[in-house]
Amino acid sequence: MATSSRRRTRLTSRTKDRASPAWAVMAWAVALIAFFPVLNMVLTGFKTEVTAVSLPPQLIFWPTLENYREVLNINFLPFFRNSLIAALTSTALVMVLAIPAAYGIALRPTKQWKDVLFFFISTRFLPPAGVIVPLFIIYREAQLLGTIHGLIILYTAMNLPIAIWMLRSFFEEVPREIIDAARVDGTGPWREITQILLPMAVPGLVATAFISIIFAWNEFFFAVSLAAIGTATVPIFLVRFVTSEGFFWAKLAASSTMAVLPIVIVGWIAQRQLVRGLSMGAIK
């Protein structure tokens, strides 16, 4: 809590003089242009198929919920539910594995802590293309192709390194005196983590979970290679919608809007922690 409010003041209270009105106009113009495709997508979802393709793009029109009704009727929800399960389950597993590891690195470091840390991150940086072939073979044998479990296993591995790096940087901010005082009192590692460290690092835990959810939700390469034959995640719904339904932009826009909405909301909430997660905790 303290961290986030400190960050907030730093982000907004730069004592620099107010920029000129021209600067403000330019900034707004640039932001509106960059944001336009998103706005356009959301609006198109509420148009009829005919208005969807009319030019200039109609910004004022009579909105309809027909697209949403139709998309929900062609089995969007199972995909959405799978995405939720994949993102949340993998994130839970990530936290279970990453919290002890990050605690070990930050507060009980052995000599090789740095090597371990770098080993973890190097696994995230290797392109998935390097492991996709054997995964396909193994999954085929293990009947994991087209299943959500197969994706959960991989999303956990994908987000584990980022989570360890992030959590480590959050854990190091917990005042050492508190930890040391607890150790003097003879508190074991389990109680040290659950009763002292975690309660103090709640904003960091939330930020880490958010980053993990964002990456899992948007993931495509594993999903298209290993799960596309089954009831997969939302990105695969979009792929299949295009191949099977063809030229229906308004319905596609409605599905896309539902697909991106959870992450856009999470991202807007976690804006301030985003940079820390994306830089693996290197930028505070």
Added chain:
Amino acid sequence: MAIADLGTTAGAKTGRGGWLRQTVANQPIGRLLLLPALAYAILVTQAPFLYTLWLSFERWNLNRPNLRGFTGLGNYELLLFRDPAFWQSILNTFIIVVAAVVLSMALGLFYAELVNHKFLGRGVVRTMLITPFLIMPVAAALHWKNQMLNPIYGVVNWVLSIVPGSLSPNWLGTFPEQSIIVVLVWRWAPFMMLILLAGMQSISEETREAVRVDGATAWREFRDITLPHLYRFFQLGGLLATVFIVQEIDPIYMMTKGGPGNATTTLPYLVYRKAIEGSNVGLGAATGVITVLLSIVAITLLLRALDRMLRED
């Protein structure tokens, strides 16, 4: 004798079991806590890569399993000397990634400088600028393909048509690589903005005041104070973006399917095409191995940059 022997062996065995338990118990707690995560990472990421290496020496097409066999460097030879798509995809990967990263940096720097000043609604502007990065890449690619870049119904060509005498190109057909790059930059410039903004805000106000007292213009302040200070942040952001953009096949899959021809096929997409679509396990694996080898260069640089940031903590 026999009984004695048996006794010693048995003794040794229990002793050994005890020894194992002892070593585990004697391990520093920091190491034990790392083990589950470490084991998981090795099992799911490192072990499959070794298997990739092994498979890359096999001739194995899933559609013709009876022809499966060891082929040594056969797959590599095929890729390097007889597959024009391979060299083209290396070149494409290089062009797309470098262009997307450099342009994202430039645009991200512009975004960051825009919102590093106070004005009415700055928070809203920053939020709008970040949003493209949060959009699911598949949805973003589809939307750009259909509604932005479509030659007839697309917004981009409609905007161009207002300018008299301008062309209305078929973007994905005529400029496939540029179109992919545009979408990547649209998504990754916000990422660079976040990193660079953090850098800009770590410049102390005193430093800025000092040059302002000397009567420096806003441009001089930007050039002499902001840019040099941002060096590390550029480095970190650039390398991270490189690693992530190399992995991103979403816009290629959704917008061009690697085409026309092989014009937008990158190495990861080539792996997908050969192994998953083409069922050619051996060739896909060999392509994957080469992708990893080339990535290691980028990764080494990246890890050095991260190490430097860590040391400065």
